[in-house]
Amino acid sequence: GEDVEQSLFLSVREGDSSVINCTYTDSSSTYLYWYKQEPGAGLQLLTYIFSNMDMKQDQRLTVLLNKKDKHLSLRIADTQTGDSAIYFCAERAGANNLFFGTGTRLTVIP
Amino acid sequence: GAVVSQHPSRVICKSGTSVKIECRSLDFQATTMFWYRQFPKQSLMLMATSNEGSKATYEQGVEKDKFLINHASLTLSTLTVTSAHPEDSSFYICSARLGQDIYEQYFGPGTRLTVT
Numbered sequence: 491g492e493d494v495e496q497s498l499f500l501s502v503r504e505g506d507s508s509v510i511n512c513t514y515t516d517s518s519s520t521y522l523y524w525y526k527q528e529p530g531a532g533l534q535l536l537t538y539i540f541s542n543m544d545m546k547q548d549q550r551l552t553v554l555l556n557k558k559d560k561h562l563s564l565r566i567a568d569t570q571t572g573d574s575a576i577y578f579c580a581e582r583a584g585a586n587n588l589f590f591g592t593g594t595r596l597t598v599i600p
Numbered sequence: 601g602a603v604v605s606q607h608p609s610r611v612i613c614k615s616g617t618s619v620k621i622e623c624r625s626l627d628f629q630a631t632t633m634f635w636y637r638q639f640p641k642q643s644l645m646l647m648a649t650s651n652e653g654s655k656a657t658y659e660q661g662v663e664k665d666k667f668l669i670n671h672a673s674l675t676l677s678t679l680t681v682t683s684a685h686p687e688d689s690s691f692y693i694c695s696a697r698l699g700q701d702i703y704e705q706y707f708g709p710g711t712r713l714t715v716t
Contacts, residue, residue: 525707532606532693533644533707578643588634588705590643 494581494591501597508566510594512579515560519581522555523588524564527576536564536577566596574598602628604696606708613684613715621679621711623694629674630696634705635667638691650677684715 493515502508514522520541525533539546539553539562546553552565562579576593603626613619623633631652636644648669649657656669666688668680677696681688691712695705 530710530712532604532709533695535704535706538704587646592643 494579494589496579496591496594498592499595501599502569503599504569504571506569508569508573508596510564510577510596512562512591513560514562514581516581517560521582522562523580524553525578525580527578527593533578569598571598571600602698602706604694604706604708606694606711608711609709610712615685615715616683618680618682619684619713621692623677623679623696623708625675625696628698630698631674632697633671633677634695635669635679636693636695638693644693681713686715689713689715
């Protein structure tokens with residue numbers, strides 16, 4: 491079955507770049523997503539990338555996809571304290587299903 | 601952007617009672633909505649897929665008689681936890697898909713259910 495893995499914790503200093511990594515197993519994934527979850531809240535879609543793309547940039551966010559290695563990363567430039575949250579990667583496999591990673595808790599140190 | 605709301609945001613109920621959670625897409629029509637469950641410090645687990653006008657599709661291990669899903673309109677899906685027990689306490693999150701060809705799901709803010 492599908493397996494999406496992330497490291498559980500990441501700490502960075504304010505102003506530095508954060509890189510959150512994700513690996514997945516399903517080579518048929520069509521879309522890959524990054525979501526942000528703040529404490530006690532639902533998920534906010536940050537960005538997504540289609541599987542035929544290598545990179546997508548949106549303001550401070552850069553998504554890199556290495557389809558050969560099934561590796562996805564999210565880079566947040568100039569990380570701010572408001573970026574502290576849990577970040578989930580997710581892959582779409584099939585028409586309806588999203589499979590979520592375990593989530594990476596990003597802590598930004600002032 | 602697409603907004604999905606959930607109501608209530610937090611509910612405490614007694615064991616044996618039933619609780620209904622509403623999920624609404626506020627500014628778009630959603631033919632498909634999804635219900636997830638999230639345990640503390642864990643990822644989301646898909647419970648069921650709700651299609652407007654038809655029966656929900658449940659994931660393996662999810663009791664359909666316990667978690668009743670109704671998708672009565674293109675903007676509303678409800679999840680009813682029947683005869684709730686303390687182990688049903690969790691954070692329930694719904695999402696709605698925007699159209700058939702746009703692979704984006706928009707998530708609600710979640711409902712925290714505590715069963716005493």
